[in-house]
Amino acid sequence: MRGEEKAYAAAGVDLAAAARIKGRIADLARSTYGPRVLAGVGPFGGLFDLEGLEGRVLVASADGVGTKTKIALALGKVEGLGFDLVNHCINDILALGAEPLFFLDYIAAEKLSEDLIPKIISGIAEACREAGCALLGGETAEMPGIYLPGQLDLVGFIVGVVERERIIDGSRIEEGDLILGLPSSGLHTNGYSLVRKIFGEERRELERYYPELGGALGEELLRPHRLYLKILKPALHLVKGLAHITGGGIPGNLRRILPEGLAARIEKSSWEIPPIFKLIRERGKVSEEEMFEVFNMGIGMIAVCSPKDLAEFKKLVPEALLIGEVIKAQEPKVILC
Amino acid sequence: MRGEEKAYAAAGVDLAAAARIKGRIADLARSTYGPRVLAGVGPFGGLFDLEGLEGRVLVASADGVGTKTKIALALGKVEGLGFDLVNHCINDILALGAEPLFFLDYIAAEKLSEDLIPKIISGIAEACREAGCALLGGETAEMPGIYLPGQLDLVGFIVGVVERERIIDGSRIEEGDLILGLPSSGLHTNGYSLVRKIFGEERRELERYYPELGGALGEELLRPHRLYLKILKPALHLVKGLAHITGGGIPGNLRRILPEGLAARIEKSSWEIPPIFKLIRERGKVSEEEMFEVFNMGIGMIAVCSPKDLAEFKKLVPEALLIGEVIKAQEPKVILC
Numbered sequence: 001m002r003g004e005e006k007a008y009a010a011a012g013v014d015l016a017a018a019a020r021i022k023g024r025i026a027d028l029a030r031s032t033y034g035p036r037v038l039a040g041v042g043p044f045g046g047l048f049d050l051e052g053l054e055g056r057v058l059v060a061s062a063d064g065v066g067t068k069t070k071i072a073l074a075l076g077k078v079e080g081l082g083f084d085l086v087n088h089c090i091n092d093i094l095a096l097g098a099e100p101l102f103f104l105d106y107i108a109a110e111k112l113s114e115d116l117i118p119k120i121i122s123g124i125a126e127a128c129r130e131a132g133c134a135l136l137g138g139e140t141a142e143m144p145g146i147y148l149p150g151q152l153d154l155v156g157f158i159v160g161v162v163e164r165e166r167i168i169d170g171s172r173i174e175e176g177d178l179i180l181g182l183p184s185s186g187l188h189t190n191g192y193s194l195v196r197k198i199f200g201e202e203r204r205e206l207e208r209y210y211p212e213l214g215g216a217l218g219e220e221l222l223r224p225h226r227l228y229l230k231i232l233k234p235a236l237h238l239v240k241g242l243a244h245i246t247g248g249g250i251p252g253n254l255r256r257i258l259p260e261g262l263a264a265r266i267e268k269s270s271w272e273i274p275p276i277f278k279l280i281r282e283r284g285k286v287s288e289e290e291m292f293e294v295f296n297m298g299i300g301m302i303a304v305c306s307p308k309d310l311a312e313f314k315k316l317v318p319e320a321l322l323i324g325e326v327i328k329a330q331e332p333k334v335i336l337c
Numbered sequence: 338m339r340g341e342e343k344a345y346a347a348a349g350v351d352l353a354a355a356a357r358i359k360g361r362i363a364d365l366a367r368s369t370y371g372p373r374v375l376a377g378v379g380p381f382g383g384l385f386d387l388e389g390l391e392g393r394v395l396v397a398s399a400d401g402v403g404t405k406t407k408i409a410l411a412l413g414k415v416e417g418l419g420f421d422l423v424n425h426c427i428n429d430i431l432a433l434g435a436e437p438l439f440f441l442d443y444i445a446a447e448k449l450s451e452d453l454i455p456k457i458i459s460g461i462a463e464a465c466r467e468a469g470c471a472l473l474g475g476e477t478a479e480m481p482g483i484y485l486p487g488q489l490d491l492v493g494f495i496v497g498v499v500e501r502e503r504i505i506d507g508s509r510i511e512e513g514d515l516i517l518g519l520p521s522s523g524l525h526t527n528g529y530s531l532v533r534k535i536f537g538e539e540r541r542e543l544e545r546y547y548p549e550l551g552g553a554l555g556e557e558l559l560r561p562h563r564l565y566l567k568i569l570k571p572a573l574h575l576v577k578g579l580a581h582i583t584g585g586g587i588p589g590n591l592r593r594i595l596p597e598g599l600a601a602r603i604e605k606s607s608w609e610i611p612p613i614f615k616l617i618r619e620r621g622k623v624s625e626e627e628m629f630e631v632f633n634m635g636i637g638m639i640a641v642c643s644p645k646d647l648a649e650f651k652k653l654v655p656e657a658l659l660i661g662e663v664i665k666a667q668e669p670k671v672i673l674c
Contacts, residue, residue: 007623008631011534015585015630038394038504043593044432044581045398045497047504054391057375061382062441062476062494070482095381104399106443106492139399139492144530145407145538146490151483155443155476157399157494160382167375167384193481197348201482244381248352256380286344293352294345 012144017114021140024118028125032135036101046136048102048159056161059098063088063246064155067192068221073150074201075218078116081154082123083224088189088246089158090131091228091301095242095257097168098160099229100133108141109152120154131229133158170241170257170304177240177304179254179264179324180313181271182231184300186223190247191280191294195221198284212275220276228301235316241304245296251334252293254302263329266336270323274298292336299323349481354451358477361455365462369472373438383473385439385496393498396435400425400583401492404529405558410487411538412555415453418491419460420561425526425583426495427468428565428638432579432594434505435497436566437470445478446489457491468566470495507578507594507641514577514641516591516601516661517650518608519568521637523560527584528617528631532558535621549612557613565638572653578641582633588671589630591639600666603673607660611635629673636660 008015038047065084072078090100105124107117117140128135147153162168187195199205199217206218213220232239241257243250254264277298281291291297304326305313314320327335345352375384402421409415427437442461444454454477465472484490499505524532536542536554543555550557569576578594580587591601614635618628628634641663642650651657664672 007534007621007627008528008531011531013530015589043590044429044579045396045435045495047433048395048397049501050387050390050393050395050498053387056387058385058387058439058496059382060385060439060441060473060494060496062443062474064443064445064476064478064480066478067480067483092381096384098382102395102397104397104494106399106401106494108401108490108492136397137399139401141401141403142530143401143404143490145533146404146485146488148483148485153445153480153483153490155445155492157397157441157443159395159397159496161387164386191345193350193479194345194348196482197344242381252352253380284344290344 013142018112018140018142021112021114021117025121028121029135032125032128034134037134037136048136053161055164057164057167059093059096059160059162060158061089061092062155062157063092064153065189067196068189069152069154070196070201071192071206071218071221074203075206075222077222078120079123080222080224081120083127084189085154085156086124086127086131087225087227089156090133091244093158093160094229094232095244096162097166097236098162100131100158100160102134102136102159103128104136104157105138106155107152108143108147110144110147110149112140112142131227168239168242171259172240173259173262173304173326175262175326175328176307177326178307178310178322179266179326180303180305180320181299181323182228182301182320184296184298185226186220186276188225188296188300190296194284194294195280198280210279212279226300231317235313238305238309238313239303240306243302245300245302249293249295250297250299254334255332258332260332261328262332263327264324264334265327266324266334268336271298271321350479355449355477355479358449358451358454362458365458366472369462369465371471374471374473385473390498392501394501394504396430396433396497396499397495398426398429399492399494400429401490402526404533405526406489406491407533407538408529408543408555408558411540412543414559415457416460417559417561418457420464421526422491422493423461423464423468424562424564426493427470428581430495430497431566431569432581433499434503434573435499437468437495437497439471439473439496440465441473441494442475443492444489445480445484447481447484447486449477449479468564505576505579508596509577510596510599510641510663512599512663512665513644514663515644515647515659516603516663517640517642517657518636518660519565519638519657521633521635522563523557523613525562525633525637527633531621531631532617535617547616549616563637568654572650575642575646575650576640577643580639582637582639586630586632587634587636591671592669595669597669598665599663599669601661601671602664603661603671605673608635608658
């Protein structure tokens with residue numbers, strides 16, 4: 001069909017290029033399959049075996065990586081985006097105590113790049129393999145007239161599983177419980193529109209060296225979203241609540257798991273805020289309050305546990321930092337002190 | 338927080354507006370919940386009970402509605418897009434014999450409209466209720482610098498279930514089997530970039546009356562993607578293969594379910610091609626071959642069954658049209674005669 005003038009290609013949709021990309025994606029996806037992915041997956045959906053998962057509960061979530069894609073595209077470094085996407089989604093269902101089963105992706109752009117899309121999917125497949133999760137399917141779409149030229153969106157959909165009696169939902173949190181923070185690896189996938197507003201998104205700016213970062217700005221901004229699955233898995237039985245610190249920051253996300261009548265008191269001085277957040281705050285003249293609402297400020301996941309379990313939790317998760325405690329309050333809220 | 342000058346809002350992301358939209362979405366989603374959606378759904382994921390689904394197989398798929406959104410936005414009629422999205426996804430997993438369990442959506446735009454987003458989600462929730470499927474979660478994202486102003490993308494993720502011995506994968510298709518077509522309701526969700534290239538996307542053009550359509554062009558283009566779940570469900574036990582006719586048309590999709598050594602011979606004269614496709618072909622000077630590769634041409638779903646089951650199938654699905662048969666061939670292909 002190549003070489004022939006096609007009306008659809010002229011309208012900005014190249015079905016032959018899409019088919020070639022899909023072939024490469026299929027190979028990458030196959031590398032993530034475990035025994036639960038049934039052989040002979042049909043063309044219209046992926047098949048996942050439930051055998052042995054009787055009585056469990058499925059946990060599902062959808063999320064994107066926001067405008068971090070713009071930084072990655074500006075620097076031509078898209079491989080990490082797959083880790084951002086998969087790890088963000090897995091952390092979301094981990095917050096309910098679930099382990100991932102399978103993942104589906106959606107990538108759309110004004111024009112599908114035969115160079116970029118396989119690189120991104122390769123990162124997605126690698127992140128899936130590392131987490132023991134099957135890349136069961138996905139969709140790539142060419143959408144002229146919707147996306148800005150050269151831009152793309154990256155969306156993930158995850159399904160995991162948890163035993164019913166092990167669902168973590170924060171309901172058992174009580175006064176006096178301790179709040180532990182796990183360090184983030186950087187901005188993860190939130191606040192990029194604000195960062196771009198402050199620093200711009202030109203390659204020259206992103207490649208600028210900052211002594212306080214010990215490297216280039218773009219390098220710092222592209223650190224992949226950290227996965228907390230393996231680090232928290234051995235200690236999930238000690239955890240009463242988990243908050244994945246994404247959009248809304250510590251106040252917005254921790255508040256969501258607090259029962260009525262309780263608040264979280266967070267000691268900001270209990271961990272060192274990484275230099276990137278100080279740099280953003282200074283350059284953007286952003287208030288500290290808003291910094292905490294937009295960025296994770298160095299804490300990517302929060303766990304709540306009983307004081308009696310603290311020693312055991314710290315033994316299982318040595319890098320956990322005690323950053324606050326649960327107190328009585330009129331309404332669920334997060335107090336930053 | 339409203340009234341205060343916020344850096345993040347100035348960067349194009351309004352967290353307060355996003356929170357209001359999310360509140361309305363939660364109410365709409367709740368209207369779709371059945372007993373399997375566990376009470377107290379956590380903030381980081383939806384919980385779906387597997388009780389009683391022992392030994393089943395999950396079927397998952399991801400898809401979007403393409404650039405049909407542009408026509409809907411140009412005419413200010415977005416309610417049908419939810420049906421497009423949900424029905425497209427359900428038809429995809431139906432092609433494997435599966436029934437839907439739950440659905441998640443993703444909506445992203447340069448700017449989230451507090452007017453449009455709830456209208457779209459309302460359509461998604463209504464379509465989910467009609468299909469007996471829970472709207473278990475989703476994500477709305479404001480993405481300045483990625484989407485063109487005023488545009489949005491709409492993505493759906495579906496998970497369904499099928500008994501292992503009832504998976505429909507085309508593997509039992511043999512020479513002499515019959516090919517039955519089910520009428521589409523219009524373009525469904527494919528070929529819109531080509532249509533926009535031909536007719537433009539201005540309101541004036543979309544509101545133009547065409548005698549052959551018996552109505553306005555835009556009205557015809559916005560007919561929601563038809564759902565084949567209820568109509569095919571009683572006859573699934575008679576079906577050896579199902580092809581959902583989406584991007585790639587009858588040749589691209591039917592070919593995917595044919596076993597080695599078999600081809601599908603389709604008699605184009607066995608159904609009447611709806612006027613909209615004739616209009617597109619004439620105005621766009623598109624070859625008939627390409628029309629069949631881009632559009633469904635009036636057939637939205639194809640079922641393959643044994644000749645001995647034809648009478649029973651036609652009794653259960655009276656609107657099914659006999660449009661072809663399975664023949665021997667060197668390689669799987671679709672021959673349009």
